[in-house]
Amino acid sequence: MMRRTTPAEPYRNLGIAFVACLFILVLGPGPRPSRPGQLLTSAAREAAAGEPAAALAFVAQALEFEPALAALDTTAALFALQAGDPAAAEIYLAQARARGAEATPLSCLETELAIAFPSEATLPLDTRCPMGAMNLDSWLAVSHDQGDLELAAVALESRVEGNPDDLRAWEGLAALTALTDPSAVESVVLRAFRPFPQGSQVLDGLLRLARADGAALSPAERAAQAGELLAAQGDWNLATAAWTRALQLDPDFPVARAFLGMARSRSGGDGLPDLQRAAAEAPQDPVVRMLLGQYWLAQGDTATAIRELAFARSLEPENPALAAALGSALAEGGKVAQAAEAYRQAAEANPRDPVFWNLLAEFSLQHELELETLGRVAARNAVALSPNDDAAVSALGYIAHLNEGGPLGERLLQRAISLDPDDPLAWYRYGLLLLDQARYSEAQAALTAASILDSSGPIGRLAGRSLASLPAEYR
Numbered sequence: 001m002m003r004r005t006t007p008a009e010p011y012r013n014l015g016i017a018f019v020a021c022l023f024i025l026v027l028g029p030g031p032r033p034s035r036p037g038q039l040l041t042s043a044a045r046e047a048a049a050g051e052p053a054a055a056l057a058f059v060a061q062a063l064e065f066e067p068a069l070a071a072l073d074t075t076a077a078l079f080a081l082q083a084g085d086p087a088a089a090e091i092y093l094a095q096a097r098a099r100g101a102e103a104t105p106l107s108c109l110e111t112e113l114a115i116a117f118p119s120e121a122t123l124p125l126d127t128r129c130p131m132g133a134m135n136l137d138s139w140l141a142v143s144h145d146q147g148d149l150e151l152a153a154v155a156l157e158s159r160v161e162g163n164p165d166d167l168r169a170w171e172g173l174a175a176l177t178a179l180t181d182p183s184a185v186e187s188v189v190l191r192a193f194r195p196f197p198q199g200s201q202v203l204d205g206l207l208r209l210a211r212a213d214g215a216a217l218s219p220a221e222r223a224a225q226a227g228e229l230l231a232a233q234g235d236w237n238l239a240t241a242a243w244t245r246a247l248q249l250d251p252d253f254p255v256a257r258a259f260l261g262m263a264r265s266r267s268g269g270d271g272l273p274d275l276q277r278a279a280a281e282a283p284q285d286p287v288v289r290m291l292l293g294q295y296w297l298a299q300g301d302t303a304t305a306i307r308e309l310a311f312a313r314s315l316e317p318e319n320p321a322l323a324a325a326l327g328s329a330l331a332e333g334g335k336v337a338q339a340a341e342a343y344r345q346a347a348e349a350n351p352r353d354p355v356f357w358n359l360l361a362e363f364s365l366q367h368e369l370e371l372e373t374l375g376r377v378a379a380r381n382a383v384a385l386s387p388n389d390d391a392a393v394s395a396l397g398y399i400a401h402l403n404e405g406g407p408l409g410e411r412l413l414q415r416a417i418s419l420d421p422d423d424p425l426a427w428y429r430y431g432l433l434l435l436d437q438a439r440y441s442e443a444q445a446a447l448t449a450a451s452i453l454d455s456s457g458p459i460g461r462l463a464g465r466s467l468a469s470l471p472a473e474y475r
Contacts, residue, residue, distance in 0.1 A: 052082035
């Protein structure tokens with residue numbers, strides 16, 4: 001499993017600074033470092049190098065050598081948390097509490113312990129401790145494994161009370177409420193609309209789900225649909241919690257089990273057993289087979305992925321989503337012509353849906369395949385069906401630029417940016433257009449915007465490379 005950053009990470013620099021300050025106090029003006037000073041110097045060095053276990057060992061030695069340095073127990077608790085030693089963290093936190101350490105940082109560290117090791121921590125949880133985004137994610141990551149959805153909901157309730165401008169906390173609270181107390185979802189969402197009257201995909205979707213006809217969906221189906229909504233926004237932790245709850249409500253629910261397997265895989269776990277069990281329970285279910293195909297595609301086994309996705313499509317030939325999924329696997333396997341045909345069939349299967357036309361346009365752009373006869377037609381159809389879709393307008397604009405190089409492409413890309421100023425792809429394409437026209441100063445601004453908006457993603461990396469290609473005076 002990929003290593004996740006410890007929830008105590010935000011406190012790491014604080015701990016290093018604390019050790020450094022004590023180091024100065026202990027050393028004083030004397031001609032040579034004292035033994036505690038040497039130990040604290042080593043602790044600070046190890047902490048800065050990302051070795052909290054070694055830092056903890058030096059702090060522990062300093063405490064043994066000089067008990068008067070009792071204020072170090074809070075820093076020792078921090079290093080123990082970072083080193084994954086909850087027992088040691090509890091001991092040092094108890095010592096800090098006994099000596100009357102400052103309440104707020106102590107409560108926060110105790111909360112960090114409960115978040116990072118919920119099955120082992122025995123200290124009381126202070127939900128008033130401000131939780132940053134990383135702490136919030138930690139709650140959501142462990143809550144479904146520990147069965148503490150209600151506890152996580154309590155923590156998020158405290159979070160939104162103290163930080164009403166935290167949209168992610170409101171979305172998490174609404175989602176957890178949907179899983180623990182469905183009748184209260186609407187009131188939570190309406191409260192969230194006060195600071196966020198524009199709503200969000202998650203809040204709006206959960207509200208629609210809460211207001212849906214109660215007889216149309218079982219509780220398990222509601223939980224599963226909440227999982228699909230959350231997964232569509234990339235929130236795999238909450239989606240995992242939703243599908244876990246769906247299976248608790250209805251263990252004989254293979255589609256929910258398949259989605260759970262996918263979510264576990266996306267979160268760094270092993271989702272294959274769940275996917276294989278779902279396929280065994282429902283071998284003719286196209287959604288289950290599609291998810292199994294997507295798993296193998298993510299694993300890099302394109303041949304198996306293509307077989308599974310082709311089988312899924314044979315079970316429901318008119319489903320455009322299955323055709324598009326097969327197209328993505330074919331493209332990944334280098335079967336570009338077959339992929340183009342699958343994407344075209346997906347678009348034509350539901351010609352009133354702009355999503356599949358835009359997928360076809362993006363595929364044409366990505367592979368520089370039939371830009372005029374395939375890509376431009378698909379992008380034009382997408383824009384006609386959804387004139388305010390910045391992604392469709394961006395694709396059409398860039399295809400126009402590549403095909404003819406006239407002013408139309410620039411106007412369309414400017415319009416795409418005006419529709420969504422936070423779309424890094426539109427900025428990136430606009431920057432490439434300006435580069436082609438040797439308008440380097442403007443290109444630098446557009447590419448910088450793309451790089452900032454997608455700082456850790458693929459578009460941001462591409463924008464960075466393009467920035468590096470600018471003439472020296474514009475870098």
